[in-house]
Amino acid sequence: MDLSAINPVLFVAGFLIAATPLIFAALGELVVEKSGVLNLGVEGMMIMGAICGFATAVETGSPLLGFAAAALGGALLSLLFAFLTQITLANQVASGLALTLFGLGFSALLGQSYVGIKPPRLAEVNFGPLHDIPVIGPILFSHDIILYLGFALVVAVWAMLKFTRAGLILRAVGESHDAAHALGYKVVRIRTLAIMFGGACAGLGGAYISLIRVPQWTEGMTAGVGWIALALVVFASWKPWRLLLGAYLFGGITQLQLNLQGAGVAIPVEYLAMSPYIITILVLVVLSADKSSAPASLGRTFHASS
Amino acid sequence: MKLSTLLASAALAIGLAGGAYADDKTKVGFVYVGPVGDGGWTYEHDQGRLAVEAEFGDKVETVYVENVAEGPDSERVMTQMALDGADLIFTTSFGYMDPTINVAAKFPNVKFEHATGYKRADNVSTYSARFYEGRAIQGHIAGKMTKSNIVGYIGSFPIPEVIRGINSAFIHAKKVNPDVEFKIIWAYTWFDPAKEADAANVLIEQGADVVLQHTDSTAPQAAAQEAGNVITFGQASDMGQYAPMPRVSSIIDDWAPYYVARTKAVMDGTWASTDTWDGIGAGMVGIGEITDAVPADVKAEALALKASIADGSYHPFTGPLKKQDGSDFLAEGETADDGTLAGMNFYVEGITGDIPN
Amino acid sequence: MIRLEKRPQASQTFSWAAPVLAVLATMVFGGLLFAALGKDPLASIETIFWQPLFGDFAFYYRPQLLIKGAPLVLIAIGLSLGFKAGIWNIGAEGQYIMGAIFGAATGLAFYPTESFLIFPLMILAGALGGWIWAMIPALLKVKFGTNEILVSLMLVYVAEQFLASMALGLLKNPEGFGFPGSRNLQQYGSAHNAELITGSGMHWGVVAALIAVIFAYMLLARHRLGFAIRVTGEAPRAAKFSGVNPTRLVLFCMGMSGLLAGLAGMFEVAGPSGQITIDFNVGYGFTAIIVAFLGRLHPIGILLAGGLMALTYIGGDIAQSQLGLPAAAIQVFQGMLLFFLLAFDLFTNYRLRLGRAEAA
DSSP states (O other), rough: GGGGOOHHHHHHHHHHHHHHHHHHEEEEEHHHHHTTTTTTTHHHHHHHHHHHHHHHHHHHOOHHHHHHHHHHHHHHHHHHHHHHIISSOOOHHHHHHHHHHHHHHHHHTGGGGGGTTTOHHHHHHHHGGGGSSTTTTHHHHHBBBBHHHHHHHHHHHHHHHHHHHHHHHHHHHHHHHHHHHHTOHHHHHHHHHHHHHHHHHHHHHHIIIIIIIIIOOOTTTTTTHHHHHHHHHHHHTTTTHHHHHHHHHHHHHHHHHHHHTTTOOOOOHHHHHHHHHHHHHHHHHHHHTTTOOOTTTOOOOOOOOO | OOHHHHHHHHHHHHHHHHHHTTOOEEEEEEOSSSOOGGGSSSHHHHHHHHHHHHGGGOOOOOOOOEOOTTTHHHHHOOOOOOOOHHEEEESGGGGGHHHHHHHHHOTTTTTTEESSSOOOOOHHHEEEEHHHHHHHHHHHHHHHOOOOSEEEEEEEEHHHHHHHHHHHHHHHHHHHHHTTTEEEOOOOSOHHHHHHHHHHHHHHTTSSEEEEEEEEHHHHHHHHHHHHOOEEEEEOOOGGTHHHHHHEEEEEEEHHHHHHHHHHHHHHTTOOOOEEEOOOTTTSSSOOOTTSSSHHHHHHHHHHHHHHHHTTTTOOSSSSSEEEOEEEOOOTBBBBBBHHHTTSSOBTTTTOOOOOO | EEEEOSSSOHHEEEHHHHHHHHHHHHHHHHHHHHHHHHHHHHHIIIIIIIIIHHHTTTHHHHHHHHHHHHHHHHHHHHHHHHHTTTOOOHHEEEEEEEHHHHHHHHHHHHHHOTTTTTHHHHHHHHHHHHHHHHHHHHHHHHHHOOHHHHHHHHHHHHHHHHHHHHTTTTTOTTTTTOOOOOOGGGSGGGOOOSSSSSTSOOOOOHHHHHHHHHHHHHHHHHHHHHHHHHHHHHHHHHHHHHOHHHHHHHHHHHHHHHHHEEEEEHHHHHHOOOOOOOOOOOHHHHHHHHHHTTTOOOOOHHHHHHHHHHHHHHHHHHHHHOOOOHHHHHHHHHHHHHHHHHHHTHHHHHEEEEEEOOOO
């Protein structure tokens, strides 16, 4: 055993990257759920983003265009969910699961000719001298622009929900769609926009995996991150800052597990691999003292005449 | 009437009655555990299928089903292929072992080939590749190339196949570099590219400048490239897009020669149940081009090692070797028998850490 | 302008016509997809829907429908009870795994003793395994108000790791030459969940699924508990006034769904699958959620929905091998089918009206 082999600075920098796909996907879902809609199709939208981003980046040579395409792809797929749940008033849980099934299959069809290709690389942001500051430099100033975008998006969503009129309306729709409707807000339109935002964010998260974190394209490569993102939203009790914390906790525990193995700590691996989930449950129990709960209309179907 | 007779007679009746079915094409089925687009295990088996088509053209018809779960789903898919008139069926995952035996019992006239298993029957052969031979060459290059003397190794699950590879690589790294140390991370998943990337990064952060992988994605290659002076080896497929650095060589699963030969045997009526465990010599294990990132002398040694393994003059598990606990494994000059290799569940002396469980 | 108007009552006609329309629409759009992939659309559709039921080898595929559909129905029935009451167990996959592990471990503990008592014991153990795994989120919800969606989902991942650990460790076949995976229960008479009539596909899991359908139907239609479930889902506040104990309801619904999922896992491992392996679970627990909703949370509906899902799986595999369709195309096709089924359900409760909305 050699714990000194673990470099804390690199460890932290590592889990910042590991957490980024989760942050995007979970943040998008947070906004969707704030509007009172439960979309379980995050995994499907992520994998669509992963292939749209990958294919575009490969074809154009520009990773940034790839990310734009990923956001678009995720949003387009989410429109399908919006149509089902907002127009045809279908059950949200089942529609979301169907969306995941569809997204996994469709992305695999789209990606058939992209297996085994290396995508163009997105460079780190150049912070000049900041990058060379000990400890802080490698942790904070040695990443790509998308990682910072994820962080900025958390701030933006937090500010939007807390301080803006748009945020107020979104929350109103999520708390009571009937009351919001009575006040003259277009419930269906607002929710559709929220769903598309969620889709775009999930797409970005997926592309972060296929373009930066791995980077390659293979079928089903998101391997369940979308489900973790869903869990993270509940874990964060619909608060953006807590979501950030939760994403780092998730990313961090997996990193720690791998680090301990590398350092030769004799640990039963499968039990360590369980630990992020068990710890989430424990944290959840502790947090449940906090009574801030889900948006009241979450998962319920809205129809103006009902 | 028993189901087996019912199935067999139905297949026979259809085969005889329908002129459309009873053509002289040899029909070969493939059951895949992953998608053909996985770029690794299943992808290489599918390359073997395509080679069969290329070889025999109109004389064969190949069919495949991908993403077939082990258990009853695989049993159904195999039965379906047999009912549809397949003459030969390749089942390409260890977990298909019992289903293959079950279905084979019901279709005595259909030949089955099960990859990586140990159960055979009159119409069931088994085949597998001696990947550990390729690991020996990797170990040699790794031992020579490492400057930090730390070699990282990403394993999927602690099963004999993976443990055998670790031992083989370690033995040959140690032989040329007594100070070498292996850091082993078990991913506990068959497929999760993001986790493989994390594992590779952790190994590199902990000082490894060679990363070996027993997982199929290119994530560790990309991580090594990002890090700079780290070398890697392609796994399952060549991963040539990462050559010449970090990927300095690779182990390639090449099933094509075997699949072509077995199909030919069915066509000629010479097929018989066998147990094939081929390596570099027979071409089942390919060693991808060793790039110029490897010094010329090391490359020459590696090629010599490859040649000696290929012609059978050298066995990667040759004594004297001890097990991790210090007990004797192989005496001077003794080589490991296939039974020991197949079920290998211990590390050799010098590897630190324990195998989980 | 087209607008929706809520029907005073759910339409009987449409509750039957909607699924048929949905299947037809899927055939049209799926056919277009298959044509785009260069395959004969009619042959593809025929292969997926017709061959398993009425093709040359239907005598083999029909029993397979039971084998594939039974776990889906068994799990979905349990889930539907909770879903009706607004209790969201989405961790059935984990409960399925634990049921299989408990059941198989019980059987293997007696190996190689033969006794008629072993199989009933395994059934009890399997039910217990699933039940315990579901009681964790249930008790946390009751005691601390913890969200059961999240906890039950997290426990799926825990169960998967536990499964890997068992397949590689404690339950590993001692005669398996070091390879992962347990002994095959199919080769252990007392523990084998064999077909009751050879070639029929009927095993105890199928019987259990049918019993569960009847039991759920009776419960919901006749029993006070069924009333409590329905009223809690539809009007939680009214439920409180009518004396429903929410704590007991959570414990019952979660426990029941876990128990049935555990049973499904146990019957699967002792029968069609035979072995505890690293990849034993194949997603029945998640697919069952879709089945429950497709069946509109109604026992008979779930039975039909389970059969339909099984049909597309089996037909899809046939289409892959006979027509060379990629597995991904089958997945997209299944996704489409679900979309249309969900979308056409609209007409059960609403009708389209042309013209302007009346002033509210």
